[in-house]
Amino acid sequence: DAKTTQPNSMESNEEEPVHLPCNHSTISGTDYIHWYRQLPSQGPEYVIHGLTSNVNNRMASLAIAEDRKSSTLILHRATLRDAAVYYCISRGTSYDKVIFGPGTSLSVIP
């Protein structure tokens, strides 16, 4: 798995968009970019994943740089329930184990 780097923490005001960055400069051509988030005392929750094209789902959007060395998870309107640790992971084949880095701790200010 390619190593990813994320800021340790970020803050956002409630109801504003949040852009969570991730660098994965050693990513290979077949590695997917996955995002998970973990609320306090819960297991991680799948957020979104993509390969090359930008992706949207009901939870978030994923913007992938053209060179694939970085990506950004976009929460369009932060709510207090979005306060969590967000993990960016790049993975090879779908059976590859998921190795977690420290992630980004997102605080949402009312």
Next chain:
Amino acid sequence: GAVVSQHPSRVICKSGTSVKIECRSLDFQATTMFWYRQFPKQSLMLMATSNEGSKATYEQGVEKDKFLINHASLTLSTLTVTSAHPEDSSFYICSAKGTTTDTQYFGPGTRLTVL
């Protein structure tokens, strides 16, 4: 999305006893399940990869005789912490991947406290 459950959600046991934690994929079949451990304010650490019908693959530094993993069916994997000690107190989380999806789904976790 797919649902993964864990049982129990929390357990308190005495030092020296063994504890079994179950991980079930409720609405899909999972040929591969993963077990993680998470200490307070730290990230998840992968302990082992569990494959249905075969022996688990343990990460470096994880004692296979202490953390017994059994993946007897396509919907159930168990982790047994044998002769538990206070330092084994942690949050144990499993994940499962279905045969038709590229996504891993995580259980809610089991909080183990060893007195």
